[in-house]
Amino acid sequence: MNGKIAIVTGASAGMGRQISLELARAGVTVVMVCRDRERGQAAVADVRERSGNAGPELLLADLSSQQSIRSAVSEFQSHHQQLHLLVNNVGVSLPRRTETVDGIETVLATNHLAPFLVTNLLLATLKASAPSRIVTVSSGGQAMARLNLDDLQSSRSYSEIAAYNQTKLLNLMFTYELARRLEGTGVTANAVEPGFVRTNMKVPFPFSFFSFMRVPVEKGALPTVHVATSPALDGVSGKFFSKSGVEIKSAKISYDEDAARRLWLISAELTHLPAETPRRT
Numbered sequence: 001m002n003g004k005i006a007i008v009t010g011a012s013a014g015m016g017r018q019i020s021l022e023l024a025r026a027g028v029t030v031v032m033v034c035r036d037r038e039r040g041q042a043a044v045a046d047v048r049e050r051s052g053n054a055g056p057e058l059l060l061a062d063l064s065s066q067q068s069i070r071s072a073v074s075e076f077q078s079h080h081q082q083l084h085l086l087v088n089n090v091g092v093s094l095p096r097r098t099e100t101v102d103g104i105e106t107v108l109a110t111n112h113l114a115p116f117l118v119t120n121l122l123l124a125t126l127k128a129s130a131p132s133r134i135v136t137v138s139s140g141g142q143a144m145a146r147l148n149l150d151d152l153q154s155s156r157s158y159s160e161i162a163a164y165n166q167t168k169l170l171n172l173m174f175t176y177e178l179a180r181r182l183e184g185t186g187v188t189a190n191a192v193e194p195g196f197v198r199t200n201m202k203v204p205f206p207f208s209f210f211s212f213m214r215v216p217v218e219k220g221a222l223p224t225v226h227v228a229t230s231p232a233l234d235g236v237s238g239k240f241f242s243k244s245g246v247e248i249k250s251a252k253i254s255y256d257e258d259a260a261r262r263l264w265l266i267s268a269e270l271t272h273l274p275a276e277t278p279r280r281t
Helices: 014-025 035-053 065-081 108-130 139-146 162-183 206-214 222-229 257-273
Strands: 006-010 029-034 056-061 085-087 132-137 186-194
Touching: 006 014, 006 108, 014 029, 014 035, 014 085, 014 222, 035 056, 056 065, 065 108, 085 108, 085 186, 085 222, 108 132, 108 162, 108 186, 108 257, 132 162, 132 222, 139 162, 162 186, 162 257, 186 222
Parallel strands: 006 029, 006 085, 029 056, 085 132, 132 186
Antiparallel strands: none
16 A cells, blocks of 8 residues: 555544554555644644654545535645545534535535545546545444435434434445446445444434443454455445445345435535436446
């Protein structure tokens, strides 16, 4: 991985910081996307010190804001002509429904639309740098999700667990559709279920009762790092990997290609991207 360039979102703490650390230890120049400057600078300094790699960089972005995402991507592309790895790690869970500056429900905007927009804005760079990889962090909660494409923003009713689980299902549907669209480009797209990881993200009730079962980030980050770097996965795309790093099946609805295409169109509309993004058949 020496000389490779990676972007890791949600990198100021928890999984994102640990993934950044492991990649930096492997010789990667990691661009750590953080929302807060002070926390981001501290995270970058920590990763540099513990990895012995002076390469990690800070890229500021509020991933709930589409304008902030677009500005951050433009800033990255003004300094880097290549990108070999994109890790969509950012995630939130909120007890009450709120909306972003764009008027979009916050959990959907952060957990699904942010990876969708970031990835699409960086696709040309990823293709130009091929072979390259896109890894999106999902969750075991996807198996309990109920898909409602007619109310993705939970405007009719809101449940913290339901909203979070649905976005983790959307991560998978996006990954599988993206892999189909990227076939033959040298860019792969896969998703990971890291397990019940001990991070700063608040655990929704009733899962808080099982907090003692959460694993440290040092362990939770390993499946994502494996999928991001393993030579054994060269060319492997459109797959879902468990916390043990092995390929697993996801919820049945996640493989519905018609639903995935509809989700893509809805997501493109909400992020003001062209709906006719090329799709290989």
